[in-house]
Each structure stands twice: as structure tokens, then as C-alpha cells.
Amino acid sequence: MRKVTVIPGDGIGPEVTRAALEVLRAVDAPLEITEAGMGLACYKETGSYLPQATLDRLEESDAALFGAITSPVTYDASYRSPLLHLRKAFDLYANIRPVRRWHPSIGLVDLDVIIVRENTEGMYTGVEREDGEGVVTERRITRRACQRIVDKAIEVCRAEGRRSVTCVHKSNVLRRSDGMFREIFRERMKDSGLEARDLLVDAAAAAMVLQPNKLECLVTLNLYGDILSDEAAALTGGLGFAPSVNLGDRFALFEPTHGSAPDIAGQDRANPVAAILSAAMMLRYLDLAPMAERIERSVTATLGRGIRTADAGGKMGTREFTTRLIEVLGTL
Ligand code: ATP
Numbered sequence: 001m002r003k004v005t006v007i008p009g010d011g012i013g014p015e016v017t018r019a020a021l022e023v024l025r026a027v028d029a030p031l032e033i034t035e036a037g038m039g040l041a042c043y044k045e046t047g048s049y050l051p052q053a054t055l056d057r058l059e060e061s062d063a064a065l066f067g068a069i070t071s072p073v074t075y076d077a078s079y080r081s082p083l084l085h086l087r088k089a090f091d092l093y094a095n096i097r098p099v100r101r102w103h104p105s106i107g108l109v110d111l112d113v114i115i116v117r118e119n120t121e122g123m124y125t126g127v128e129r130e131d132g133e134g135v136v137t138e139r140r141i142t143r144r145a146c147q148r149i150v151d152k153a154i155e156v157c158r159a160e161g162r163r164s165v166t167c168v169h170k171s172n173v174l175r176r177s178d179g180m181f182r183e184i185f186r187e188r189m190k191d192s193g194l195e196a197r198d199l200l201v202d203a204a205a206a207a208m209v210l211q212p213n214k215l216e217c218l219v220t221l222n223l224y225g226d227i228l229s230d231e232a233a234a235l236t237g238g239l240g241f242a243p244s245v246n247l248g249d250r251f252a253l254f255e256p257t258h259g260s261a262p263d264i265a266g267q268d269r270a271n272p273v274a275a276i277l278s279a280a281m282m283l284r285y286l287d288l289a290p291m292a293e294r295i296e297r298s299v300t301a302t303l304g305r306g307i308r309t310a311d312a313g314g315k316m317g318t319r320e321f322t323t324r325l326i327e328v329l330g331t332l
Pocket of ligand 1: 069258259260261262264274311
């Protein structure tokens with residue numbers, strides 16, 4: 001039996017992970033599931049945002065399903081994001097976000113793209129310093145990170161039957177750093193059997209709206225990937241429909257793209273689809289693809305019957321939506 005650690009976290013995290021767990025139970029997924037703490041509520045309870053016990057549990061697991069966490073509201077110089085810590089500790093260097101419309105009536109644009117985002121460096125080093133006149137932000141990009149993110153995009157593309165990979169960069173301005181990324185992309189793609197394309201990040205943002213069918217898989221650096229994947233989610237129904245995985249070579253942490261949404265937390269208003277689809281992605285990673293497909297089909301069928309939460313123009317709460325989805329699942 002595969003071992004999975006579930007980290008509900010804060011805000012709507014517990015509500016959407018509960019829904020995902022109900023769906024996993026409904027398909028009889030052969031998983032040994034344990035829960036672990038992380039985030040603000042965990043800090044209030046244990047004095048730690050990321051207890052050693054959680055790290056130990058993750059170490060023993062095959063994968064993790066994570067909800068969302070809330071960062072402390074007041075500035076705390078000693079605060080380190082537990083999620084960043086996990087990305088580093090487990091070397092989760094690829095953030096993969098498959099984005100598509102789960103029903104033709106949801107979203108604005110017929111986009112069906114897999115975004116493969118470098119997850120460990122670039123603008124997210126957090127290294128900034130005052131230089132008297134302003135602030136300098138360090139942005140470091142290494143050859144190794146470029147190589148392995150491109151290789152991961154090739155692997156994902158092949159597994160998903162996609163034919164082209166588009167490298168998204170800004171090498172007309174950032175000639176050396178983004179230029180290097182683009183060069184490495186061209187080199188790694190040569191014998192991949194896939195078509196290599198590239199786009200400047202601004203052109204890619206426009207292409208998502210104007211020529212969505214030209215994009216199959218994007219591979220890109222940290223900041224561009226962050227922004228483009230939110231754009232892609234907005235075009236296909238919103239954050240409530242966007243699953244993701246933080247992937248390394250030995251571990252994977254699955255999570256909805258959205259945050260802890262404190263504005264709607266505890267009100268039974270969260271859309272659980274992103275968490276449910278993240279759980280489906282996890283099943284595929286754990287070699288349980290038929291179960292994943294059944295869950296994905298149930299999402300489309302449920303939406304097709306007009307069953308929706310408020311963010312998608314419906315009236316249902318998180319719990320009722322989940323119950324109805326599980327009913328639909330039972331008919332598939
Ligand atoms: P955080 O700082 O944790 O990222 P945030 O509020 O800045 O939190 P999100 O949590 O992603 O960012 O929320 C952005 C907006 O989208 C909020 O108005 C939130 O209510 C809404 N939202 C996010 N996720 C969902 C969801 N699953 N269902 C419905 N609305 C959502």
C-alpha cells in the first residue's frame with residue numbers, strides 16, 4: 001500500500017483536503033493515509049510552523065497532499081516559509097500545473113497547456129540588499145536547474161502525449177541568464193523527438209488569450225511560471241479549478257494552486273475541485289491512473305450537470321458539491 005501524508009494546513013486548506021479525501025475514499029484508493037501539521041494553526045498549537053514530526057512523516061511517505069497555509073500577518077524576521085523549506089529539503093525543483101477547462105461552460109479560453117516551472121531559484125531567492133539609492137534583488141540561474149527543468153518538461157510531455165514544448169523567457173533583455181536557459185533548452189530538445197518552440201514571456205502571456213491552441217507545454221523560469229500559471233488558471237475558470245504538483249526525483253507534493261483564502265475560510269464556500277484534481281494527479285503519480293481518470297471524468301460530468309460552487313456561478317457549498325460529485329462518480 002502506498003503511503004501518503006496529508007497536510008490540511010490553514011484557511012480553506014482543511015475544507016478542500018477533506019473533500020479530496022472523501023473522493024479518494026469513494027474510489028477505494030489503496031493508500032495508507034496519515035495527517036500531519038504545518039502552517040499557522042500548527043504554530044499556534046505546537047510552536048512550530050513545520051514540526052520535525054511532519055518532516056519525519058513525509059520522509060517515510062511516497063507522496064504528500066497539501067491544502068494551503070497562511071503566512072503570519074505581522075512581520076516576523078525569523079519566519080521561513082514551510083513550503084519553501086519543503087521544496088528545498090525534498091529538492092522539489094519542478095512545479096507542474098496542467099491547466100484546462102474542465103467543462104466548456106467554465107472559463108473563457110480553450111487553453112489546454114501544461115506549465116512546467118522551475119521552482120528553486122530565479123527571482124525567488126529572497127536575497128535583497130539596500131545599496132544606498134534603492135534595493136538590489138539577486139536573481140541567479142544555474143545550468144543544472146535549466147537542464148533538469150527542461151528534461152522534466154520533456155518527460156512530462158512524452159507521458160502526456162504532447163508533441164511540442166515552448167520555452168518561455170526574456171532573452172532579448174536578459175541576454176546572458178535567459179539566453180543561457182534558451183540555449184540549454186535548444187540543446188536538450190535536439191534528440192527529444194518533440195518540437196522545440198520558444199516565446200518571449202510577454203508574447204506567451206498574449207498567446208494564451210489569442211492563440212491558446214498553439215500551446216501544449218510551457219517550460220519556464222520561476223517568476224514567469226508563477227505569473228503565467230495564474231493567468232492560465234484565470235482563463236480556464238479560476239484558481240478553484242487549478243491543481244498542481246511540486247515534483248522532485250524522489251518525492252512529490254500535490255496541492256491546489258490557490259492559497260488559504262482567509263476571506264472565505266470556514267464558511268463552506270471554497271471550491272474543492274483544485275484539491276480533488278490534485279489528488280487525482282497524485283493517484284497517477286502513484287501508478288493508479290484508472291482511478292485518476294475516473295475522478296477527472298466525474299469533475300467534468302458534475303460541472304456538466306450544472307453542479308457548481310459560488311466562484312463558478314453556482315449555489316453549492318463545499319460539502320454539498322463534494323457529496324454531489326461523489327454521487328456522479330458512483331455512476332461512472
Ligand atoms: P494566500 O496568501 O494564502 O495565498 P490569498 O487570499 O492571497 O491567500 P488565495 O487564497 O489564492 O490568495 O485567494 C485569492 C482569491 O481567490 C480570494 O478572494 C479567494 O477567496 C479566492 N479563492 C481562492 N481559492 C478559492 C477556492 N478554492 N474557491 C473559491 N474561491 C477561492
